[in-house]
Amino acid sequence: MKSKYFVSVIMPIRNEAEGIEHTLKTLLEQDYPQNRMEIIIADGQSDDGTIEIVKAFASQYPLIKLINNEQRIVPTGLNKAINISNGEVIIRVDAHSVYPQNYISRLVEALDEYQADNVGCVIETIPYNNTSLSKAIAIALSSPFGVGNSSFRVGVEKPVEVDTVPFGCFRRDVFDQVGLFDEDLVRNQDDEFNARMRKNGKKILLIPDLKCQYTARKNLKQLRRMLFQYGLFKPLVNYKLKEVSTLRQLVPLLLIIYTVLGFVLSFIHPLIAVLYTIGLMFYLIALLMVSLVQALKHSKILSMWFYLFLSYPSMHYSYGWGYIVGLRKLLTGCKKSVEFTISR
Incomplete structure (x- = not known):
């Protein structure tokens, strides 16, 4: 394996004891030479045993470095890791994921192959466990009916320039020219950063021949909490960018x-009530049909259909409601992450 670049793999974490060991093993099993890479883990003050697991790995593998992220949010962890990194290429990874053996090498190769500034792969969403509910949630998060035209979730057939990619493999000079991740954004910091990249003429590429789980x-x-938070921070992202980054983000808002x-x-005029009912019935029929078609691909048809039927509106309405709450906060003068973060 050619190792033209020294690579810094950065990972912000907090309370990931259940999965961090598996994720680290997949990173240590990469076909990229370990003497040409480092793994920087920014821990957001975990209290579930995560730190002990990481320290055990770091004692065996000097390329693993553990740093403290006192602010406990993703963008500050990313920025702290970037600031101490040595890599000519910086790859942002997530503790909820499992990476194929050629993950790092293929991303690095694609940077030069396609003359890109940020390269990402397609996400294969897998269930948390073997229950029908977990399977349904994974399917919904990979379906165009659930996530629209989000290319990295639904897949692509050929390399394509996109508005954002999951995680990302960046040339280091991108951060010198565009800046770091916005620390006001607890969620959606990747979307905002990639939008800034595009405004600065940078190329973001999604490749189909590499997938991470x-x-x-x-x-x-x-699921509802995650989608609510995604929706919550989108208005703040749009405010910072001075534009709506993608039209698909408005669909759940319009549904609400x-x-x-x-x-x-509908109480004002019977015709409005009829049109309103027709619209809701159209959504309901689409929901029923999409759920049924996807459930037919699995053995537990009835339970799978039921959970799919619940998962889609959970995603749509949670995101839409989060967006409305975010708009209200923005219009009342909230423009910091601490002001957007609410318990739910």
Whole structure:
């Protein structure tokens, strides 16, 4: 394996005791030479045993470095890791994922092959466990009905320039020219950073021949919380960029507006009530059909259909409601991550 570049792999974590060992093993088993890479883990003050696991690995593998991320949020962890890194290429990874043996080498190769500034792979979302609910959540997170035209989630057939990629493999000079990750964004910091890259003429590429496995949330409560937070921080991202980065983010918002406003207006005139009902029925029929078609691919048809039927609206309405809460916060003067972060 050619090792033209020294690579810094950076990973922000907090309370990842369940999966960090498996993730680290897949990074240590890479076909990229270990003497040409480092793994910097920024821990957000974990209290579940994560630190002890990482320290055990670091004692055996000098390329693993553990640093403290006192602020406990992803962008500060990323920035701290970048600032102490030595790599000519910086690869951002996630503790919820499992990486194929050629992950680092293929991303580094693709940077030069396609003259890109940031390269990412397709995410293969896998269930948290073997239950019908976990399988349904994983399917919903990989379906166009669930996530729209998010290319890295639904897949592509050939290398394509995109608005964002999962995690990312960056040339170091990108950070010198564009800046670091925005520390006001607890969520969506990757989207905002990639949008800044595009504004500066940088090339972001998604390649289809490399996939990493991402473990989905284990229940509907966690799924709703994740999507709510994604929606919550999107208005702040748009405010910072002074534009709506993608149109797909507005669909859940419009669904919420249609559901609530249509219900209120339906009392004004019978025609509005009819049109409102037709619209909701269209969504319901689409939800039923998509869930049924995907459930037919699995043996537990009834339970799978039921959980898919619950997963999709959980995603749509949670994201949409988060977006509305984010808009309200933005309009009332909240422009910092601490002001956006709310318990839910």
